[in-house]
Amino acid sequence: MRNVSFPSWIALAFLAVLALPACSKSSAEPVGVAPEPQGGEHREEATAGHEGHEGHEEHGEEKSDLDRSVEELFTAACEHDMPTHQCAECRYEVGVVRVPQRLVDEGLVKTATVSKQAGETAVELTGEVVLDERTLVHLSPLTAGVVVRTLVDLGQPVKAGQPLVVLRSSELAQAQSDFLEADSRTKLAQKTYDRQKSLRESGVNSERELLEAEQESASSRIRRESTRQRLVNLGLTEADIDDLSGKGMRAATGELVLRAPLPGVVLELNASAPGEQVGSGEKAALIGDPTRLWLWANLYERDLPGVQELRRKGANAVSIAVQAYPEDSFAGTIDFVGSVMDEKTRTVKVRISVANSDGRLHPGMFAKVRLTLPTTAAALAVPTAAILTDEGRDFVFINHKDDFFIRRPVVKGGEKDGLTEVKLGLNEGQMVVAEGAFLLKSDVLRSKMGAGCAD
Numbered sequence: 001m002r003n004v005s006f007p008s009w010i011a012l013a014f015l016a017v018l019a020l021p022a023c024s025k026s027s028a029e030p031v032g033v034a035p036e037p038q039g040g041e042h043r044e045e046a047t048a049g050h051e052g053h054e055g056h057e058e059h060g061e062e063k064s065d066l067d068r069s070v071e072e073l074f075t076a077a078c079e080h081d082m083p084t085h086q087c088a089e090c091r092y093e094v095g096v097v098r099v100p101q102r103l104v105d106e107g108l109v110k111t112a113t114v115s116k117q118a119g120e121t122a123v124e125l126t127g128e129v130v131l132d133e134r135t136l137v138h139l140s141p142l143t144a145g146v147v148v149r150t151l152v153d154l155g156q157p158v159k160a161g162q163p164l165v166v167l168r169s170s171e172l173a174q175a176q177s178d179f180l181e182a183d184s185r186t187k188l189a190q191k192t193y194d195r196q197k198s199l200r201e202s203g204v205n206s207e208r209e210l211l212e213a214e215q216e217s218a219s220s221r222i223r224r225e226s227t228r229q230r231l232v233n234l235g236l237t238e239a240d241i242d243d244l245s246g247k248g249m250r251a252a253t254g255e256l257v258l259r260a261p262l263p264g265v266v267l268e269l270n271a272s273a274p275g276e277q278v279g280s281g282e283k284a285a286l287i288g289d290p291t292r293l294w295l296w297a298n299l300y301e302r303d304l305p306g307v308q309e310l311r312r313k314g315a316n317a318v319s320i321a322v323q324a325y326p327e328d329s330f331a332g333t334i335d336f337v338g339s340v341m342d343e344k345t346r347t348v349k350v351r352i353s354v355a356n357s358d359g360r361l362h363p364g365m366f367a368k369v370r371l372t373l374p375t376t377a378a379a380l381a382v383p384t385a386a387i388l389t390d391e392g393r394d395f396v397f398i399n400h401k402d403d404f405f406i407r408r409p410v411v412k413g414g415e416k417d418g419l420t421e422v423k424l425g426l427n428e429g430q431m432v433v434a435e436g437a438f439l440l441k442s443d444v445l446r447s448k449m450g451a452g453c454a455d
């Protein structure tokens, strides 16, 4: 147990290490070890009587302290007939340093506890860009027809209600004719009824004649309504029908105008040439909005909980990459996660909506979707500054006992917010040197170099 107090210049000695040449014959003493100011009664801290570094010559062949067990390192004895870790001259050889409380108090060294942190993992999904089905309308005539005129071009923006294609349909012509007949019968029947009614009021005709006229009027209205409905079913609007009723037979051309029900762009135009046949229900044109796209991506079962966790938090944003623009990323939003898992691929479909106002994305493109998922298993993490590297090996200084710290190898993972995941080498709750670890590292390295120089 130490009972000497550390003067503040010991702390400065740690800093001085950095400024000293890496290898100097004139400095045979291990750096960071202060000569005992109060005399030599504490052999472990004394430099007097130290015979130099003869004993260090085998070090080149020795295993690194990082490859030896903690037990082995703490039971090793040095040439001064004491446990190496107790020897102020030699403890660095076994990767051990002392961190006096004073260094901690003065803020030169800070310690941290190994803690569990929710981790993250980057995931890449593959998918395909498609049109947003909510913007898509397939235009099909409800009766077979022949193209008379095409009023738009492929790729042309259109407004809701804009005429696209004019077809001529014999079925429609017949239906128009039937309607006009019923329409004129209705008008005539109404006139007859009105006349019979006024005659009846004058007592000229019989009650039966009035009832017959009333019945004829009613049945003609039913017939008119049924032929009108037929026109609606074939695709005519109320305005079209009023127009037909007003113009009569010369308007019963059988021409059917296909109009855009939604604003968008003409994405497909099959009825493009006059004379072309279009069957009932066949696709004449496709209207859609290519500035709003979907991306269907495949999500593996193992990543499903992470995506659901993100969605619970409302974190639906993803980054999308396509081959055509390898330098760019496109922003997307997960708006649907499928409920059915594909038995073969063990994936579920994820739908991502993507704004495409600049038109660079095209339906059919393959895309990669990048997202960062929270990992379900919490990982151990330490402040990033705690992890040091020596000859390509990562290590930390772990508190062993009292103020003894020993450097131990670790396998590190990803870094986030100043913390680095440690996959191997640490247990939860262990104390490590966080800030200032590099000062201690330089002591250990210095010791090694000192040995080299003395050879």
Ligand SMILES: [Zn+2]
Pocket (backbone or CB within 6 Å): 078, 079, 080, 084, 087, 088, 089, 090, 091
């Ligand atoms: Zn020694």
